[in-house]
Amino acid sequence: MSRTTIADVARVAGVSKATVSRVLAGQSNYIREETRQRVQKAVGELGYRPSDTARSLKSKRSCTLGVVGYGLEFYGPSCTISGIEQEASELGYTLLLHLIRQPETNNVEELLERMQSRYVDGIIWAVPEIGGNHAWLDDKKRWPSVPIIFLSTEPRPDRFVAAVDNYNGGLMATRHLIAQGCQHIGLITGPLDWWEARQRKFGWKDALESVGLPRKEGYVVEGNWSAISGEHGLTQLLSRYPEIDGVFACNDRMAVGALKMARQVGRRVPEDLAIIGYDDVQDAEYFFPALSTMRQDMVELGRLAVRKLGQVIEAKQNGATCPPEAVILQPELVVRASSLLRK
Amino acid sequence: MSRTTIADVARVAGVSKATVSRVLAGQSNYIREETRQRVQKAVGELGYRPSDTARSLKSKRSCTLGVVGYGLEFYGPSCTISGIEQEASELGYTLLLHLIRQPETNNVEELLERMQSRYVDGIIWAVPEIGGNHAWLDDKKRWPSVPIIFLSTEPRPDRFVAAVDNYNGGLMATRHLIAQGCQHIGLITGPLDWWEARQRKFGWKDALESVGLPRKEGYVVEGNWSAISGEHGLTQLLSRYPEIDGVFACNDRMAVGALKMARQVGRRVPEDLAIIGYDDVQDAEYFFPALSTMRQDMVELGRLAVRKLGQVIEAKQNGATCPPEAVILQPELVVRASSLLRK
């Protein structure tokens, strides 16, 4: 039993396919009220629903957004995808989802082609910028003709980007520790081939410099975002510089690792050692002590990206152009016990 | 500049569209080697890629799976989607993703129709079974003609289902507490209109009954999966029955809330009170004390579902039928400090 088609409806309503199509298109496209009703009735009786596929083929639009994502097992990316879906849904788009396992994708072309061969109206590239994995962005020849927006990547003049201000996040986190009276503030960064990690590190650096606090070489340890790397990171920091009294861990997982290690080596948090993370993962306040952190609204980031992309798509359909733009979201300091005020 | 089409390739190669199509279809479809090469060459030069949309229209296949999901902000569902995508990708499918905000969706038809109008080859319904939100399953008239598999729902004779054995999970968690010497074991359940929550509760109940431990009415508190509800849950349990020395919280978030509350009211965990959660969320071992829990491999669940669905699709294409089946995955006990052995 195959789907009912527009031809079936036309037959039942006693009109041509064109008329059915016009009725369904809405708009006051020169349709007599009486005819409209006959068609509607037939549509209802047959439970007709147009084939989106056929429609896409003809119109070269699909009301679909292609999403290329990474790291869905983690909190941030999940929220981003969720936000993307929410906004897309509200705007009438469906998502074509592709997740990549290796952030250093080299089959970019293949991916873009696949989505375009499905006539997606736009693409959201939600893969963190790591090493040179976004280099293709600078090769104009490789730009797809479909609108595309990049998430969590370094803003580029000619591209649409939506990102959180990681630099400012690092700045704020570190300033908070400073305000709490920390004198020797260590840093556990994410992998430094991540753009976001570097930004947070810059923030930390500038915060220290601006108030003239010490910043020795060994104050920085590079983690890999995992909790265990946070543990190791803290161990290293403390072994090199026992005077360290504050640590900015560049994500909550590493912060939590540091928390555990601090407990293990008998440093009281926050009395001896203030710790702040980054992300504000779910239930961050239930770690012990409750984790201070930088909240970034990844759901909103996803929504923003889709909203922007929607504008670009619409503009394009009207033959207009949107000027490329970077939408930047500010993170927010969340103070909890792990960094709270010593005198 | 529009895409290059099969007609372009045909022209350049000096053959008919049919021939191009045959070459691209692979198989040894009666193509002379010389012709094949001419076509391949043209394909290469033009950078031709067939339109998946046109292809779907004609063939009524799309190499796409529709996914209806829920709760992507949470760990379990995220992993499930990730697993689905992994396996789908390996099997050559792309995903059409739709997330629902209200698990009591009433626009089931609309959703199914939308996916079918895109000729998805199969559908994965990954929405938890809550209240009567799966009642439509029992109405044969509403079954879509496309293969569909349900995740985390109660197995039904005529449907494909993939789920974790929550009953056994509850049983194992509780037995573990018993083995640790707990005599009065309370339960913080998830919302009892969730099928999964009820299953875990049954497991708890049967575990207690099978060894003749007490199971008073007030040993059960209903939470809502959130950490704060775990806090409240524990408060209630202890106020009613101070003798409680073990608690099975039906997810990690509530367990973590209980952990915090226990600390707050001065009950030592695990010495005075053993606590076990459910899910094994990321970094569960970094709570304090490290959280014992039931691990369920949601990634694998997603993969399993896709694998099964793939079989069903293939069978259908060959005119065969797969017998409906429930794929059940076993959870695994993960013992950490929060429930460890007192003598």
Place this chain on the structure above:
DNA sequence: TCGATTTCTGAAATCGATTACATTTTATAA
């Protein structure tokens, strides 16, 4: 060398919509 196969290729129909263009019907003005 010729007819019978087998291999190879092309023409045209098809999938299910949209839309440009043509045509008919209705309304309006002269």
Place this chain on the structure above:
DNA sequence: TTATAAAATGTAATCGATTTCAGAAATCGA
């Protein structure tokens, strides 16, 4: 009552592939 413009509908081409059917070319056995 016409001529004419506007409204309503239909015809047929189109989107970009696949596939049936039929015809052409190559192969083969006698």
